[in-house]
Amino acid sequence: MDKLFWTFPSNNMADIQNYEKVKIDFHPKIPPLEKVKDKTKIDVRYCVISPFAFIHVHWDEKIFELVYEIEEPILNEQEKSFLEQLTTAIRDLINFEGVIERNEDVLLDYIDKRLKLLAVELGIDIPYESYKKIYYYLCRDFIGVNEIEPILRDYFVEDIECNGANSPVYLIHRIYRNLRTSVVFQSNERLESLVEKLAQRCGKHISYADPILDGTLPDGSRVNATYTADITSKGPTFTIRKFTATPWTPVELISFKTLSPEMMAYLWILVQYKMNILITGGTASGKTTLLNAVAFFIPPEARVVSIEDTRELNLPRENWLPSVARGSTGGKGENEISLFTLLRSSFRQSPDYVIVGEVRGKEASVLFQGMASGHSSISTMHSDSVDTLIKRLETPPIELSPTLLNVLDCVCIMTHAVVNKEETRKLREIVEIVNVDPNGIATINTPFTWNASEDKFYYKPGSKVFDKISKRYGISVDELENEFRKRAQLIYELYKRKVFKFEDVQELANRYYKKPDEVLKEFGIASQNI
Ligand SMILES: Nc1ncnc2c1ncn2[C@@H]1O[C@H](COP(=O)(O)OP(=O)(O)OP(=O)(O)O)[C@@H](O)[C@H]1O
Ligand SMILES: [Mg+2]
Known part of the structure; x- marks a missing residue:
């Protein structure tokens, strides 16, 4: 990691401080989706976090199933390394648990400023295109709940279910019903840290001693999760039942x-x-x-x-x-x-x-x-x-x-x-x-x-x-x-x-x-x- 700092000397860095802030919209317009009788014909793409995260629902010939794919910016190796460094640095800098209640716009602004400052401090030279993507991922993970955030932002999702690491997350879609998603947690550790984050967002605590979570996310969604493998055979699990912001009349x-x-x-x-x-x-x-x-x-x-x-x-x-x-x-x-x-x-x-x-x-x-x-x-x-x-x-x-x-x-x-x-x-x-x-x-x-x-x-x-x-x-x-x-x-x-x-x-x-x-x-x- 240290080596990377040296390969990007700070003397001819782009002026990141002057980069125009990227506008991220966590509430893009809800697209009109229509029911389609023949599932094999379904192929729709809509935005859930503008302009970065899209959902692509389509028929997969190979597995003969409808799939729900999250499309997000792809990071190259260098960008991944920048993101990792910045994530650690920002996390060390501030206590996000304390700020999490704050208004989304304030947080977006805050993360932008921190990212720019830290990039200079760490001496990493980020081109504008990379800055945009890195900014998105930082916001997604500090404001939201990492890889499942696009799903949580999808108006059409009713239920999200994860039955353990190494198996796909499934969901229930208002229009297309049961779908397999492209999200798979590759290890128990990753899933555990996601479950910890869910608990934290619900204002609750989950641990080995207290391994069951029953809580409510700030948007009103209901979360049930388990933390350790001895409760459920496949390790940590979670289910989220989403709720519309205003109830149906x-x-x-x-x-x-x-x-x-x-x-x-x-x-x-x-x-x-x-x-x-x-x-x-x-x-x-x-x-x-x-x-x-x-x-x-x-x-x-x-x-x-x-x-x-x-x-x-x-x-x-x-x-x-x-x-x-x-x-x-x-x-x-x-x-x-x-x-x-x-x-x-x-x-x-x-x-x-x-x-x-x-x-x-x-x-x-x-x-x-x-x-x-x-x-x-x-x-x-x-x-x-x-x-x-x-x-x-x-x-x-x-x-x-x-x-x-x-x-x-x-x-x-x-x-x-x-x-x-x-x-x-x-x-x-x-x-x-x-x-x-x-x-x-x-x-x-x-x-x-x-x-x-x-x-x-x-x-x-x-x-x-x-x-x-x-x-x-x-x-x-x-x-x-x-x-x-x-x-x-x-x-x-x-x-x-x-x-x-x-x-x-x-x-x-x-x-x-x-x-x-x-x-x-x-x-x-x-x-x-x-
Ligand atoms: N009348 C309806 N038409 C379509 N969808 C509905 C309707 N009522 C509820 N839903 C959807 O079904 C899901 C479950 O709804 P709800 O929580 O009201 O059920 P419940 O019977 O109370 O569930 P539980 O057994 O978990 O308490 C929600 O995602 C909700 O949006
Ligand atoms: Mg109920």
């Missing part, structure tokens, strides 16, 4: 045909009248996404408390106290206890609505007792059907008494479904819990179902929850049904007029509570009963 979910406007209107009424809703389904079936969308309908003045293991929820409101269970290692018992403690203390804050990101264990009993004492709750839980859900709630470690289950008003079942060969998420059923007897046998009513063969949603009038609301609040069922129809029409109109935006939908939902007739009129809906 109810109207957007309608446009994806995840549920019908009627289902959304029904949930709106239930939320307004503080009914207890549990969203269930398999892994990544869209439970949290639906929960977040339903939360748009919480009346603006209501006090909301949310409790999560890792931060995923993003509620469009001011009157909201979010809390995240801390100090958990992702291991079994501890999480449950911290959620349990948080939930118990949250009820003391006298919330109108309690939102629990995911119910898994002991905390369920606190939640159900909270519901029984009049706090409304919306939460998610993993299971495939109402039967398995009820069984899970009644058996250890949760062990609720069957009669306590009666406080639950409605269960939404989310599912992955393939429609016309395309992967979608559907709200498969909305089930009302009419009664659970002391033996744990549930009587249910199913007002909404999705028919898979026709890809249609069906509604069966006669909601038992409407009866319950009617009795509790003294509003006639007719009136509720009218309100339900008006809201379904309103949601449909919003969808037709493409009112998708977070702020717009929120504003309308809030205004509807205060001036329903005005909102209905604005969208051409008769406000008298229909």
